Amino acid sequence: MSAGSGQEPLRVAVLGARGRMGRQACAAVDAAPDLELVAEIGRGDRLDALAEAGAQVAVDLTVPAAVMGNVEWCLSHGVHVVTGTTGWTADRLDTVRQWCTQAPALGVLVAPNFGIGAVLVMRFAQQAARFFESVEVVELHHPDKLDAPSGTAVRTAQLIAAARAEAGLDPVPDATVEALEGARGADVDGVRVHAVRLRGLLAHQEVLLGGPGETLTLRDDTYDRASFMPGVLVGVRKVADHPGLTVGLENYLDLDGAPRRAGD
Numbered sequence: 001m002s003a004g005s006g007q008e009p010l011r012v013a014v015l016g017a018r019g020r021m022g023r024q025a026c027a028a029v030d031a032a033p034d035l036e037l038v039a040e041i042g043r044g045d046r047l048d049a050l051a052e053a054g055a056q057v058a059v060d061l062t063v064p065a066a067v068m069g070n071v072e073w074c075l076s077h078g079v080h081v082v083t084g085t086t087g088w089t090a091d092r093l094d095t096v097r098q099w100c101t102q103a104p105a106l107g108v109l110v111a112p113n114f115g116i117g118a119v120l121v122m123r124f125a126q127q128a129a130r131f132f133e134s135v136e137v138v139e140l141h142h143p144d145k146l147d148a149p150s151g152t153a154v155r156t157a158q159l160i161a162a163a164r165a166e167a168g169l170d171p172v173p174d175a176t177v178e179a180l181e182g183a184r185g186a187d188v189d190g191v192r193v194h195a196v197r198l199r200g201l202l203a204h205q206e207v208l209l210g211g212p213g214e215t216l217t218l219r220d221d222t223y224d225r226a227s228f229m230p231g232v233l234v235g236v237r238k239v240a241d242h243p244g245l246t247v248g249l250e251n252y253l254d255l256d257g258a259p260r261r262a263g264d
């Protein structure tokens with residue numbers, strides 16, 4: 001049963017509450033009748049305020065330098081964690097898995113992207129990967145973003161690479177010798193990832209797949225951070241049902257369920 005699924009609203013804290021995402025997350029939690037926003041934590045605020053407020057779930061939307069400390073603190077104080085913060089490496093995920101063994105009743109959701117469009121592009125890219133010999137990922141973001149490539153692009157490339165390996169595909173063909181270092185982007189498990197930073201953009205991603213005589217482009221465009229909020233709320237409501245570490249919001253969704261009309 002989800003925490004807070006009884007009469008009492010689920011008590012939620014937001015870390016990074018004064019950031020671009022954090023502000024919207026606070027408003028989304030505040031507006032949900034089954035949730036209660038009990039703490040808004042910014043940089044320099046005491047995490048003890050979260051325990052004093054009796055938070056059951058913490059939403060972390062901070063920075064890669066802070067997220068590990070926040071997750072460790074939450075797990076050692078009986079608080080589930082939903083985080084969309086970037087900077088996840090295999091080592092960091094292993095460390096969180098290890099912490100979770102010390103708090104087996106708690107859940108941690110690491111969601112590279114809370115947007116349904118981005119989650120679906122990742123799924124479609126995974127499905128398409130084995131049918132095309134070439135593939136590249138291009139992510140495009142606002143220039144205030146602190147990291148590159150995006151966490152979503154890294155995750156997308158990893159999923160594609162895993163699907164290609166499972167299908168026994170050869171490496172992506174590429175005869176190029178770079179005249180300038182970086183011209184071919186970053187290499188994530190053998191998949192090239194390119195990062196564009198441009199005023200006017202928010203968060204966008206293309207997966208380009210190519211075979212002899214054809215290409216397929218999968219593209220997701222986020223125009224407003226409101227698009228992330230339904231996913232944040234799904235994470236908050238379901239994290240208690242998923243003890244241990246979960247990577248990817250898709251694990252909380254029924255992507256293969258019966259077709260539904262939007263709004264049903």
Ligand SMILES: NC(=O)C1=CN([C@@H]2O[C@H](COP(=O)(O)OP(=O)(O)OC[C@H]3O[C@@H](n4cnc5c(N)ncnc54)[C@H](O)[C@@H]3O)[C@@H](O)[C@H]2O)C=CC1
Nearest residue numbers: 016018019020021042043061062066084085086112113114
């Ligand atoms: N998973 C997803 O769907 C999405 C993830 N993101 C990621 O979320 C993170 C935040 O993004 P934005 O809100 O755009 O960044 P932002 O820079 O606007 O906000 C980050 C906030 O965290 C605060 N902060 C830093 N250290 C802290 C600490 N120890 N405790 C509490 N607060 C702390 C900063 O002062 C700032 O207010 C980034 O890593 C970004 O890539 C952003 C959009 C969607």
Ligand SMILES: O=C(O)C1=N[C@H](C(=O)O)C[C@H](O)C1
Nearest residue numbers: 086112113145150151152203
């Ligand atoms: O910083 C952002 O804005 C975003 N960050 C996440 C990422 O790095 O993938 C998710 C989304 O792309 C927006």
